[in-house]
Amino acid sequence: MKQFTYTITDPVGIHARPAGILAKQAKGLDSTVTIAKADGRSAAATKLMAMMGLGIKCGETVTVTVEGGNEEANAAAMEQFFKENL
């Protein structure tokens, strides 16, 4: 299991569009990716609705967990993605 934390810089937070792109990315990986908020709520990154339901805003710190498959590479890819898009 690999984990990293990231503070959202996108001014609109993880909204419909970024969430959609994130879900698409996550679906392409052979690991299970989970996004968790500071309040303990979490959602699978492939579940668009669940992720939008978290209502993650700009400035919030999320914990991303990558489990199974090629964790090392997938976690790195996810971290890269977060930095570029969120």
Place this chain on the structure above:
Amino acid sequence: MKDKIFGVLQRVGRSFMLPIALLPVAGLLLGVGSSFTNQTMLEAYGLTGVIYEGGVLYTVLDIMNQCGSAVFNNLALLFAMGVAIGMAKKEKEVAALSGAIAYLVMNTAISAMITARGGVEAMAANTTTSTLGITTLQMGVFGGIIVGLGVAALHNRFYKTQLPQVLSFFGGTRFVPIVCTTVFLVVGIAMFFIWPVVQTGIAALGNLVLRSGYAGTWIYGLLERALIPFGLHHVFYMPFWQTAMGGTAVIDGVTIQGAQNIFFAELASKSTQVFSVEATRFMAGKFPFMIFGLPGAALAMYKTAKPEKRKAAGGLLISAALTAMLTGITEPLEFTFLFVAPLMYAVHCVYAGLAYMLMHIFNVGVGMTFSGGIIDLTLFGILQGNAKTHWIWIPIVGLVYFVVYYFTFYLMITKMNLKTPGREDEGEETKLFTRSDFKAKTGVGPDGSAPAGSVSDPVSAMILQGLGGKANLSDVDCCATRLRVTVIDADKVVDALLKQSGASGVIHKGNGVQVVYGPQVAVIKSNLVDFMDSPESDNLGSVTAAAAPAPAKAPAEARQDAVMSAHMSGTVVPMDQVQDEAFSTCVLGEGVAIEPSEGKLFAPADAEVDNLFDTHHAIGLVTPEGVELLLHIGINTVELKGQHFTAHVEVGEKVKKGDLLISFDMEAIKAAGYLLTTPMIVCNTDDYQSVTPKAEGAIKAGTPLLEVKA
């Protein structure tokens, strides 16, 4: 902030229960004792030959009378200790001791101040009293409650305090009585200056209620009933029953404050000719609707139950109605309709207020210890004689109430098709909990992967799970009918599980949760607390966690075809023509868009609102078939930050096809430079074979638009 206040009030109300639970017994002693030592009563029933002053029976009865009075006379002390116990988080016995000491210290300090300022004669009339032999200010139960709350706060703050090595003997719990003594010495001095001002204020408020006459009585009764669902009724009626707000009277030369205290002082007094209605008007109203009205309502619910379910509903209703009639504990019955038909409860509140008013008008002088059941009616009404109490009006008004309640409820249930017990739709029958249900619910299979199947106390296990596991509970207690819990994360509470464990309702207020079980709640609570001490309860957390993903997967296996209707009126736009890459390349999922001609977004199908963006420009819905829909008004409109959008629904709300979800100002949004094209996207497109638009060109909201094939 509001939630926090509710949480505190809930705990205060709950902590009243311990001293209040004593009142029926004390009332019984006082009621029997005083009835049979009252000269008028004895003469009326020709008992003077058997019970006479100096005789053994008379002495025994007089002892009962006086011992009962002792409880009522020292209620403030009982509240000081009881509230401290109820509000203390741990080491409650220390809080009790501290409460008693603080109460004595405060009153002694006040007493010394009174002496220093020229004695009782220098004080305003009727503002002083003698408590436990201490001449002090007349503070009623408020004095006790102030002490109880203050002591509990100090206790929770200091019971773990470490003192330097030399003084360590006085540390920890031993420090609590010490700090309480010093603090309440100061509080006592302060009270000497503050309380007279409060007394004036309370008396004025009481006067207002007293002077507003019959209407005031009606409002009092209505509010008292309306507060029951919130569990705040104890906080409301206590001041009327126990302080100057409920009136002041001089009985046998002693100044008495509070409606209930006045009634019981009159009961204990052998010179009482007629009980003062000015006091009993805050009590007598309960009798007609509790003994007669609510059973009428129960009969109506029984009659309207489906024939095949009548027997099962009857058992529930009869026991609840009998509890109300005998003891005046009405919550089991009230809660059967409060949650399914709040309107019926509103009617009930109005009728209850009227009952208080009618009893006031007919001069009914019957008091009570706790509530208005047959036991209290017998002791404090019938046994006291009609001449003193005019109790005969209770059955007279009561019979009318029975008929009125029966017909009102019967009509409301049938006309509005309310789902009272025995009228549930097929499949949602409130069945009793069995172990197999529990297994099915928790998702623990016969492979015994988790210990749930072998849990020693499945009901407690289920309650604990329903409350989000042991780690989620910060505080568990109960009152007469509800489990009162403070949880850490309110989102983890599962109402369905709690209801299956036998609860008739669940009330949420922030982190305060009240689970309504009925009078057996005390047993449920002890079982739950015992269970929480067993190691089994720790393992349950993992069961809950393991079971949680299961329901999420379940619908995936049972996908069904569905058709979504147009979510707005306008012109259909295929997704690949939407001028936004994220939508047109179907990154979010497949779907269809509409260029609106009217600024209104409607529900395309029956669904639950899964999420609503706080900018109100987009909304997520989940249909019963499991279709996850995203409706996104306009392109990039998130940047408007909610301006020009008005949401008409809330997260978690169930909507019907065609319900208005969001309205928006088309002109303003266009003027701000945004496109209004509104896509409807199936977010879980991957779970389906195909998602296909079925219409093009101009379309009216509500006509079939998008076909989803499983």
